[in-house]
Amino acid sequence: MWIALLITHALLAFLLLGAITHQTLSVWAPARSKPGTFLARVRAVPSTSYVSAIIVLYIATAAMGGIIYTNYRITARFALEQGHFWKTFGAFELKEHFIAIGLGLLPAYWYFWTSPLTEGSARTRTMLTTVLAFVVWWAFLVGHLTNNIRGLGT
Amino acid sequence: MSLQRALPVFVISLAIAYPIIYVLAVEYNWALFTYGPATGQLGLLRTPAAVGPTMYWYGWIATAALGGAALAALATLVPEGISRRIRPELAWIVPMIAVFVLCGLLRDYFLR
Numbered sequence: 001m002w003i004a005l006l007i008t009h010a011l012l013a014f015l016l017l018g019a020i021t022h023q024t025l026s027v028w029a030p031a032r033s034k035p036g037t038f039l040a041r042v043r044a045v046p047s048t049s050y051v052s053a054i055i056v057l058y059i060a061t062a063a064m065g066g067i068i069y070t071n072y073r074i075t076a077r078f079a080l081e082q083g084h085f086w087k088t089f090g091a092f093e094l095k096e097h098f099i100a101i102g103l104g105l106l107p108a109y110w111y112f113w114t115s116p117l118t119e120g121s122a123r124t125r126t127m128l129t130t131v132l133a134f135v136v137w138w139a140f141l142v143g144h145l146t147n148n149i150r151g152l153g154t
Numbered sequence: 155m156s157l158q159r160a161l162p163v164f165v166i167s168l169a170i171a172y173p174i175i176y177v178l179a180v181e182y183n184w185a186l187f188t189y190g191p192a193t194g195q196l197g198l199l200r201t202p203a204a205v206g207p208t209m210y211w212y213g214w215i216a217t218a219a220l221g222g223a224a225l226a227a228l229a230t231l232v233p234e235g236i237s238r239r240i241r242p243e244l245a246w247i248v249p250m251i252a253v254f255v256l257c258g259l260l261r262d263y264f265l266r
Contacts, residue, residue, distance in 0.1 A: 066212065070209065091263075097180065100211070100218070101256075104176065121242060130246075131246050
């Protein structure tokens with residue numbers, strides 16, 4: 001069961017990573033003309049349409065990660081400690097803290113993306129998206145790295 | 155205060171208060187509850203698990219969420235002239251500072 005949960009968690013995280021990356025690129029470097037290249041099409045997405053999906057995926061991924069964390073705590077974490085993988089151990093601890101910080105950002109993220117855009121709120125919207133993107137990228141990479149060292153069921 | 159005016163004050167105040175309370179909860183272990191993953195045992199506040207490790211992370215999140223929501227609700231009650239001084243930029247600046255503080259708290263893992 002834990003392996004099925006972990007794979008589902010990873011798939012949700014992958015969807016979230018794609019959505020937040022599209023949105024971050026579209027706010028920092030919006031496509032100005034008709035997109036021709038692959039990179040220009042990546043930046044040309046209607047970023048507002050990603051908001052609900054990002055919030056739902058973030059909560060679902062975090063909730064599933066929170067369930068798997070109980071198993072990690074009594075299995076994989078001991079292996080990391082015994083193997084002296086301290087940097088990975090610390091990076092995973094940070095991942096959990098960053099995810100928690102991201103949860104607290106979601107109401108503001110939702111508000112600034114769904115309220116009418118003003119000049120003052122544009123920067124806040126961009127930076128909230130960027131902080132959330134940093135959290136999601138960190139969590140994805142560190143989760144992947146930790147699973148490579150001592151994955152569930154290995 | 156109408157909902158239209160209270161909502162931005164609430165979400166910005168929550169985005170400011172939540173990370174501050176979370177960092178304090180981590181540093182001083184203000185867990186609202188604990189969980190023992192080996193036995194499935196839940197405990198109030200800092201109750202240690204009878205067997206195996208004790209998890210505080212869920213309790214820290216609960217502390218930050220409840221504390222942040224309470225402070226944000228209080229912020230909606232202050233006069234509009236004061237609540238307007240709460241800068242929207244703080245909604246991302248404070249969480250970003252919290253990220254750096256958390257990195258500092260866990261730096262020993264990266265210096266071994």
